[in-house]
Amino acid sequence: xxxxxxxxxxxxxxxxxxxxxxxxxxxxxxxxxxxxxxxxxxxxxxxxxxxxxxxxxxxxxxxxxxxxxxxxxxxxxxxxxxxxxxxxxxxxxxxxxxxxxxxxxxxxxxxxxxxxxxxxxxxxxxxxxxxxxxxxxxxxxxxxxxxxxxxxxxxxxxxxxxxxxxxxxxxxxxxxxxxxxxxxxxxxxxxxxxxxxxxxxxxxxxxxxxxxxxxxxxxxxxxxxxxxxxxxxxxxxxxxxxxxxxxxxxxxxxxxxxxxxxxxxxxxxxxxxxxxxxxxxxxxxxxxxxxxxxxxxxxxxxxxxxxxxxxxxxxxxxxxxxxxxxxxxxxxxxxxxxxxx
Amino acid sequence: xxxxxxxxxxxxxxxxxxxxxxxxxxxxxxxxxxxxxxxxxxxxxxxxxxxxxxxxxxxxxxxxxxxxxxxxxxxxxxxxxxxxxxxxxxxxxxxxxxxxxxxxxxxxxxxxxxxxxxxxxxxxxxxxxxxxxxxxxxxxxxxxxxxxxxxxxxxxxxxxxxxxxxxxxxxxxxxxxxxxxxxxxxxxxxxxxxxxxxxxxxxxxxxxxxxxxxxxxxxxxxxxxxxxxxxxxxxxxxxxxxxxxxxxxxxx
Numbered sequence: 001x002x003x004x005x006x007x008x009x010x011x012x013x014x015x016x017x018x019x020x021x022x023x024x025x026x027x028x029x030x031x032x033x034x035x036x037x038x039x040x041x042x043x044x045x046x047x048x049x050x051x052x053x054x055x056x057x058x059x060x061x062x063x064x065x066x067x068x069x070x071x072x073x074x075x076x077x078x079x080x081x082x083x084x085x086x087x088x089x090x091x092x093x094x095x096x097x098x099x100x101x102x103x104x105x106x107x108x109x110x111x112x113x114x115x116x117x118x119x120x121x122x123x124x125x126x127x128x129x130x131x132x133x134x135x136x137x138x139x140x141x142x143x144x145x146x147x148x149x150x151x152x153x154x155x156x157x158x159x160x161x162x163x164x165x166x167x168x169x170x171x172x173x174x175x176x177x178x179x180x181x182x183x184x185x186x187x188x189x190x191x192x193x194x195x196x197x198x199x200x201x202x203x204x205x206x207x208x209x210x211x212x213x214x215x216x217x218x219x220x221x222x223x224x225x226x227x228x229x230x231x232x233x234x235x236x237x238x239x240x241x242x243x244x245x246x247x248x249x250x251x252x253x254x255x256x257x258x259x260x261x262x263x264x265x266x267x268x269x270x271x272x273x274x275x276x277x278x279x280x281x282x283x284x285x286x287x288x289x290x291x292x293x294x295x296x297x298x299x300x301x302x303x304x305x306x307x308x309x310x311x312x313x314x315x316x317x318x319x320x321x322x323x324x325x326x327x328x329x330x331x332x333x334x335x336x337x338x339x340x341x
Numbered sequence: 342x343x344x345x346x347x348x349x350x351x352x353x354x355x356x357x358x359x360x361x362x363x364x365x366x367x368x369x370x371x372x373x374x375x376x377x378x379x380x381x382x383x384x385x386x387x388x389x390x391x392x393x394x395x396x397x398x399x400x401x402x403x404x405x406x407x408x409x410x411x412x413x414x415x416x417x418x419x420x421x422x423x424x425x426x427x428x429x430x431x432x433x434x435x436x437x438x439x440x441x442x443x444x445x446x447x448x449x450x451x452x453x454x455x456x457x458x459x460x461x462x463x464x465x466x467x468x469x470x471x472x473x474x475x476x477x478x479x480x481x482x483x484x485x486x487x488x489x490x491x492x493x494x495x496x497x498x499x500x501x502x503x504x505x506x507x508x509x510x511x512x513x514x515x516x517x518x519x520x521x522x523x524x525x526x527x528x529x530x531x532x533x534x535x536x537x538x539x540x541x542x543x544x545x546x547x548x549x550x551x552x553x554x555x556x557x558x559x560x561x562x563x564x565x566x567x568x569x570x571x572x573x574x575x576x577x578x579x580x581x582x583x584x585x586x587x588x589x590x591x592x593x
């Protein structure tokens with residue numbers, strides 16, 4: 001969040017760009033479909049968590065309701081293909097807009113609640129939507145939507161024998177969402193989000209309409225989450241309520257971001273890079289034990305990281321940076337006094 | 342027309358009447374002091390004007406616009422910006438970013454907002470701590486940071502709530518100097534203050550509250566002679582001292 005100290009961050013960004021250049025080559029290096037699957041999930045979950053990060057990280061409103069918007073996006077694409085026999089794209093857009101609108105409507109009353117109470121209210125919303133979609137005949141209730149066989153290609157965003165196009169689809173999604181967040185972070189709106197997170201009263205005193213800022217953040221966040229949901233359904237060829245609108249899905253949004261570092265642009269990617277391979281590999285290796293081993297490891301890592309550094313992996317990285325800098329400058333810092341509250 | 346008009350404002354918290362039928366006006370370009378003993382309702386008055394509290398009765402006009410029912414951010418957008426008695430810096434941001442936040446109110450363009458913020462950093466003598474975390478600087482600097490942040494929003498009326506309490510005497514002098522300079526650029530001030538040395542020499546008008554009621558209003562030299570105010574607030578000894586100081590100032 002510092003515009004003046006650009007030089008230090010430049011190196012950081014060059015590394016990031018090199019990383020981005022390498023990413024498209026992944027499917028050619030790894031022509032094993034399991035590894036490709038892991039990479040697709042990393043990109044997808046990093047994107048999902050990034051969309052949550054706008055509201056939960058930058059604006060500091062921890063929402064457990066994002067699986068609802070994710071689910072609405074998934075159902076948008078699913079309904080277009082399964083019920084109306086169309087290409088998924090109009091459904092994707094309509095789903096995303098509906099998710100945005102639903103997000104604004106349900107979060108308006110919820111934003112009157114602060115901190116933990118907001119989080120609890122969003123918990124309830126997931127359950128409500130889960131039950132609603134379970135019994136809603138029009139969306140096939142608990143049976144869910146099963147995709148018919150359609151022509152493969154970008155038009156239908158559907159491939160059966162290869163995962164490589166999905167990888168590029170996920171990559172595009174990832175770049176779009178990270179681009180949006182990067183743009184927000186650098187501009188006025190990003191600053192306003194942080195101001196609302198840090199001190200709502202102070203933010204209002206300098207003319208920031210905190211309710212409006214939070215609602216806008218929510219709308220953008222839900223829109224992007226819904227896009228991820230649409231990708232998810234296209235990748236899985238089916239959707240049912242427990243798959244998308246569940247607390248565990250919501251938790252994934254939250255935990256990846258918190259593990260990586262909420263309110264930082266690279267946090268969600270860091271979180272996904274660690275958690276997804278772990279989850280997929282442990283499931284593949286020890287899934288036979290009856291499941292759950294991956295979740296145990298998942299839990300332990302989260303506890304350890306958050307206890308050590310509440311700002312997650314990005315916080316740890318900045319600690320290491322500070323430590324190495326303070327070792328160089330140690331003689332200069334001794335005389336300076338620390339400010340009181 | 343006065344810049345800020347407070348008409349018969351009454352604010353109750355249950356059965357406690359924090360402000361009872363208070364009225365006063367602030368003309369453009371004035372420095373107005375709002376003083377009174379602890380619990381007199383000064384901060385309540387402030388919160389009513391800045392939109393943090395809804396008044397029970399009465400009206401507040403700013404620049405001719407009725408702002409009685411306005412939320413704080415709308416009052417701030419109109420140009421009446423406040424600071425807090427208990428400082429509210431955005432702790433995890435740098436001092437510069439804090440001030441930039443204020444500058445964004447009138448200037449959505451990044452480059453221009455940065456220029457405004459740079460300027461306010463200079464005005465507030467904050468250049469040395471520009472890139473420090475706002476939570477890490479001393480209390481004196483935090484108070485100045487609040488002032489600079491409010492200033493960056495381009496206000497017509499600045500309302501300072503005890504922005505000099507708890508400062509060293511050098512810091513108080515710097516702040517007084519700062520307020521004077523800003524007044525000369527055309528900003529109007531409403532200042533709640535306990536530090537009499539700070540407020541009395543610079544105020545054009547002083548409003549005195551006691552127990553929620555306005556007991557006096559007038560020029561500082563009248564106020565320090567006012568029996569009721571002496572009784573309620575200064576004490577006899579301090580009044581003499583103040584009068585002596587004023588006398589010296591006049592003879593010079």
